[in-house]
Amino acid sequence: MKNIILASSSPRRIEMLEKYKLDPLVVKLPIEEKVSLTERPEQIVMSLAFEKAFLVSNKYNSDEIIIGADTIVVQNQKILGKPKDEGDAFNILKNLNGKEHQVLTGICVIRANSREKVVDYETTTVKFRHMSEDKILRYVKTGEPMDKAGAYAIQGYGQILVDEIHGSYTNVIGLPIEKLDDILEKYFNISIL
Numbered sequence: 001m002k003n004i005i006l007a008s009s010s011p012r013r014i015e016m017l018e019k020y021k022l023d024p025l026v027v028k029l030p031i032e033e034k035v036s037l038t039e040r041p042e043q044i045v046m047s048l049a050f051e052k053a054f055l056v057s058n059k060y061n062s063d064e065i066i067i068g069a070d071t072i073v074v075q076n077q078k079i080l081g082k083p084k085d086e087g088d089a090f091n092i093l094k095n096l097n098g099k100e101h102q103v104l105t106g107i108c109v110i111r112a113n114s115r116e117k118v119v120d121y122e123t124t125t126v127k128f129r130h131m132s133e134d135k136i137l138r139y140v141k142t143g144e145p146m147d148k149a150g151a152y153a154i155q156g157y158g159q160i161l162v163d164e165i166h167g168s169y170t171n172v173i174g175l176p177i178e179k180l181d182d183i184l185e186k187y188f189n190i191s192i193l
Helices: 011-019 041-057 086-096 133-141 157-161 169-173 177-188
Strands: 004-006 065-075 078-080 100-111 117-128 162-166
Touching: 004 011, 011 169, 041 065, 041 100, 041 117, 065 177, 078 086, 086 133, 100 169, 100 177, 117 169, 117 177, 133 157, 157 162, 169 177
Parallel strands: 004 065
Antiparallel strands: 065 078, 065 100, 100 117, 117 162
16 A cells, blocks of 8 residues: 555544554644635635645655545534633534534645645534533533534544534544545545455
C-alpha cells in the first residue's frame, strides 16, 4: 500500500484509518482556520481540508497520498464551533435540543509531487432528542463536549443525545469513510477494503 499521510491529529480520524489498515503517518501543520461569513459552509470545509492537505503535501515528493479533512456543525446557516467553556457547551446543546442540524466534512486527497488532487464534502443531518436541561448539564459535566464542533461526540456519550441521523455516520465522527473510499479507489487506485 502507498504511504498514507493524514494531515490531522484527530484521534477519531486516525482510529478510522487504522481500522482499515491504512496506518497513516500523522502530520499536522498549524493553520489559521479562517471562516468567511460570505462563504457557504460546504465551501469553508472544502477550503480548510484542501489547505491542510496542501501544506503537508509540500513536505513530500515520493507520491505519498495526503488526506486532509475538516468538520463543522451548522444550524440555520450558523456555524457552531467548539465550545469555549462549559457554559458555552451547555448553550450550544440547549439550542440543538429537539432540533435538526447538519454536520459537514470537507475532504481533500492529494498525491505528493503531482497535480493530482480531489476535493469534496459530505453532509449529514442529525436530529437531537428532547432532553431536560439537567440531562444536558450532566452530559456537559462528562467533559466530552469541550473539544468537539457542535459540543458533542456521536461516538461517545453524545450518542444518547441523538434521535435520528440521515446520511453518513462516519461523517459525524469527522471523516466520511465511504466518500474517502470512493475517492481513493476512483482517482488513486487504492482500495480501503
